[in-house]
Structures are given as structure tokens and as C-alpha cells.
Amino acid sequence: MITIALPKGGLLSDSIRLLKSVGLDFSAFLDSSNRQLEIWDANHTAKALLVRNYDVPVYVEYGQAQLGIVGYDILREKRPQVAHLLDLQFGHCRLSVAVRAASSYQSALELPAHCRVATKFVQCANEYFNRLDLPVDIVPLYGSVELGPITGMSEAIVDLVATGRTLTENNLVELDKLFDSTARLIAHPLSYRLNRDHLQAWINRIEAALPTAIVS
Amino acid sequence: MITIALPKGGLLSDSIRLLKSVGLDFSAFLDSSNRQLEIWDANHTAKALLVRNYDVPVYVEYGQAQLGIVGYDILREKRPQVAHLLDLQFGHCRLSVAVRAASSYQSALELPAHCRVATKFVQCANEYFNRLDLPVDIVPLYGSVELGPITGMSEAIVDLVATGRTLTENNLVELDKLFDSTARLIAHPLSYRLNRDHLQAWINRIEAALPTAIVS
Numbered sequence: 249m250i251t252i253a254l255p256k257g258g259l260l261s262d263s264i265r266l267l268k269s270v271g272l273d274f275s276a277f278l279d280s281s282n283r284q285l286e287i288w289d290a291n292h293t294a295k296a297l298l299v300r301n302y303d304v305p306v307y308v309e310y311g312q313a314q315l316g317i318v319g320y321d322i323l324r325e326k327r328p329q330v331a332h333l334l335d336l337q338f339g340h341c342r343l344s345v346a347v348r349a350a351s352s353y354q355s356a357l358e359l360p361a362h363c364r365v366a367t368k369f370v371q372c373a374n375e376y377f378n379r380l381d382l383p384v385d386i387v388p389l390y391g392s393v394e395l396g397p398i399t400g401m402s403e404a405i406v407d408l409v410a411t412g413r414t415l416t417e418n419n420l421v422e423l424d425k426l427f428d429s430t431a432r433l434i435a436h437p438l439s440y441r442l443n444r445d446h447l448q449a450w451i452n453r454i455e456a457a458l459p460t461a462i463v464s
Numbered sequence: 465m466i467t468i469a470l471p472k473g474g475l476l477s478d479s480i481r482l483l484k485s486v487g488l489d490f491s492a493f494l495d496s497s498n499r500q501l502e503i504w505d506a507n508h509t510a511k512a513l514l515v516r517n518y519d520v521p522v523y524v525e526y527g528q529a530q531l532g533i534v535g536y537d538i539l540r541e542k543r544p545q546v547a548h549l550l551d552l553q554f555g556h557c558r559l560s561v562a563v564r565a566a567s568s569y570q571s572a573l574e575l576p577a578h579c580r581v582a583t584k585f586v587q588c589a590n591e592y593f594n595r596l597d598l599p600v601d602i603v604p605l606y607g608s609v610e611l612g613p614i615t616g617m618s619e620a621i622v623d624l625v626a627t628g629r630t631l632t633e634n635n636l637v638e639l640d641k642l643f644d645s646t647a648r649l650i651a652h653p654l655s656y657r658l659n660r661d662h663l664q665a666w667i668n669r670i671e672a673a674l675p676t677a678i679v680s
Contacts, residue, residue: 251615255606283633285610285611286614286615297611298608299605299607299611299617300605300606300607302606302607303605303608306605307611307615310603311582312615364526369651387522387526388522389516389522390516390518390519391516391519392514392515392516392519394501395501395502395513395523398501398502399502399523400528401522401528417499441678
């Protein structure tokens with residue numbers, strides 16, 4: 249029996265579709281009346297945990313789930329001790345630097361030293377601006393990062409961009425991309441190494457179900 | 465003109481009711497179709513920002529909002545550099561230690577040393593167990609902390625309890641209380657000291673509108 253940690257939010261429906269294609273049905277999680285955080289597939293061969301996307305690596309790291317599906321952005325930000333197995337090729341987005349459309353900046357390098365940058369991705373933003381050798385003052389936020397430049401609290405933001413609609417609606421423009429992100433399959437390192445509960449067979453099935461099999 | 469940072473979620477409707485009683489109407493934020501994060505009251509005497517509860521102290525600390533409404537739990541966890549003015553007497557809850565109802569523990573002191581404690585309140589939990597002189601392994605989670613003991617990842621949790629319904633539904637029982645929490649009025653220290661934009665007059669009006677005026 250394996251346990252899989254699934255992320256609430258934008259990656260959930262594609263995660264459930266993928267697992268359904270390998271014979272594991274957790275679609276009860278998509279029912280809006282569902283309050284369960286733990287469900288079994290019909291054959292009782294696997295269990296799924298529904299957790300916040302940021303918590304997926306925690307459950308996998310502690311071995312409470314042998315597998316997990318989570319965005320690459322979170323793996324980059326939290327650097328959890330998990331085995332990073334497959335690029336699942338959905339949930340495409342990018343972590344980008346953005347500023348007010350009315351500003352004159354053409355690239356992140358033009359930002360003034362010691363300016364404020366609001367973000368949920370404190371580690372990634374720090375690493376990026378360190379590499380540019382540009383000292384900035386990171387303002388850690390939990391949500392609605394676009395309010396940073398609107399209120400004048402920050403000159404720039406570092407945030408995930410998918411369609412770009414939120415940026416446009418808030419008169420912001422993208423300057424530079426830190427990296428692209430997609431959903432990834434991760435595993436508890438020890439379970440993976442010891443191939444507990446036939447983990448490798450499940451991973452192979454998931455890989456075979458991908459549009460074009462890519463090992464990241 | 466003053467700016468007030470309001471928290472999304474459970475404290476929002478009471479916050480809006482309180483401000484309405486002093487003549488500031490931000491009830492547009494309660495409209496489920498609202499997508500605006502920044503609105504003016506009808507007389508353009510004040511502006512409100514709608515932000516995540518965790519972000520309220522950030523906007524106030526950086527002076528983007530002169531006033532903010534936020535739970536005491538967040539003030540205890542984040543220790544922001546803000547002036548802590550009034551207990552607004554709504555949003556009652558408590559931060560508590562809870563364990564599985566089936567366990568034999570009667571108090572937090574009986575927990576085994578080095579056991580795992582899942583929580584969103586890492587600083588508060590660390591401080592509490594340090595004071596008990598009980599070394600524990602804090603597992604930081606972002607949501608659904610009750611899954612910790614259910615999945616066996618942690619022995620205990622430290623989480624907010626209001627009605628106790630979530631605990632009961634998940635077969636958990638409260639052991640000890642860390643502290644009680646309510647909504648608080650906070651201010652940007654410099655704006656408060658200099659009484660910018662007649663801040664003190666607004667604070668007096670809010671205090672007078674409370675059921676029984678208590679300066680915390």
C-alpha cells in the first residue's frame with residue numbers, strides 16, 4: 249500500500265487525472281462538498297492525503313507519504329530532502345520579477361540597489377538578486393504580492409506568472425524570469441531506494457502515462 | 465487620509481462592522497464578486513487594503529497602512545515592530561496543544577521528549593516547549609495541521625481552537641492552552657507617535673465603539 253500527498257489548489261485536478269490514468273481514483277477530492285483529507289482508492293491499493301502545496305514535501309520528507317506531487321517552485325524555495333523523480337508536464341508557470349508598467353526599468357539589473365522586493369519566494373528571490381550582485385530588501389508576504397507595487401510598499405515583486413492576467417489587471421509588467429516551473433513527482437528517499445511497496449512499479453506506470461516520457 | 469489594513473478570512477466581517485460604526489464603510493470587501501484589494505470609503509476619508517492576515521503587520525510595519533486589524537496570535541508569532549493599541553473583543557480563540565483522543569496524555573508535560581509537534585505557529589510552539597523544558601521536534605505546516613496526528617507524522621499539534629469542532633471531527637483533544645487570542649488594533653509606530661492624519665482621533669472613535677472599552 250502506498251500513500252500519495254496531493255496538493256490543494258491549481259495542480260489538484262491534473263494530479264487526479266494523471267493518477268486515474270494509472271488506475272488510482274481519488275476524484276472524490278474534487279467534489280466541492282468533500283471535507284475528508286485522507287481517502288483510499290476503490291481497490292484499497294493506495295491512499296491519498298490532501299494537503300497544502302507547501303506541505304506536500306513535508307509529508308514526503310517525513311515518510312508519511314511515499315510519493316507526492318508538487319510544483320517545482322516549491323522544491324526550489326524549500327529545498328526539501330526528497331527524491332525528485334519526474335516532470336509531470338502540467339502546471340506550467342514561471343517565477344518572474346515584475347514592476348509597475350509605468351516604470352522605466354527594462355531588466356531586473358536596472359532596479360536601484362536596496363530597493364524593496366515583495367515576494368512569497370524569499371529564498372529564490374534572495375538567491376537571484378545575490379547572483380545579480382544587486383542588494384535588495386526582500387519583503388516577505390503570504391498573498392496578493394501585487395499589492396506591493398500598487399501601494400508603493402515595494403518597487404518590484406518576484407511572483408509566479410501563469411497566464412499573466414493578474415499582472416495585466418494590476419498594471420504590472422514582467423522584467424525577467426528566474427525559472428520555469430511544472431508539477432513534479434517526488435518520493436521519500438529511503439522508500440525509493442529500498443523500493444518499498446513496489447514503489448518503482450508505480451513510478452514506471454506514472455511515467456508511461458505522461459504525454460512524452462521525460463526524466464527530469 | 466488614513467489607510468487601514470484588513471485581514472481576509474474570519475476576522476473580516478467583524479472588522480468591517482466595527483469600522484462602519486465609526487463612519488468608515490468598507491463593506492464592498494464582503495461582496496463575494498469583489499476582486500479589488502484596495503477600496504475607499506464613500507467620503508474618501510480613508511482607504512482599506514484587503515490582505516492575508518499574516519501580511520497585515522507587514523503593511524503596518526512598512527507604513528503603507530497607518531492602522532491594521534489582526535489576530536493576537538499573529539502578533540505573538542511574528543513579533544512585528546508595530547504599536548499594539550486595542551483589544552477589539554472579537555475573533556476569540558486560543559492557541560492550544562492537542563493530541564489524539566485515544567492517547568493517554570493528560571498534559572503537554574507528559575509528551576515524550578523529542579516527539580514531533582506539527583504547527584503553523586513555530587515560534588510560539590518553540591517558546592512554549594522551551595519554557596516547559598521539554599525538547600520537541602517542531603514540524604512546520606501551512607495548513608490542515610490536524611493531519612499530523614491522523615497520519616502518525618506527529619504526536620501532537622499546536623493550533624488555534626475556536627469552537628473545538630475541527631478537533632472533535634478529527635478525534636483530537638485539547639491538552640493545554642498556550643494563550644487566548646482576539647482581534648487587535650495595531651498602528652505604524654511613527655505615524656502613531658506623530659499623530660499623523662489625526663490618527664489618535666480615529667483610534668479614540670474605534671475605542672469608544674467597543675462594547676466595553678479596554679486598553680490592552
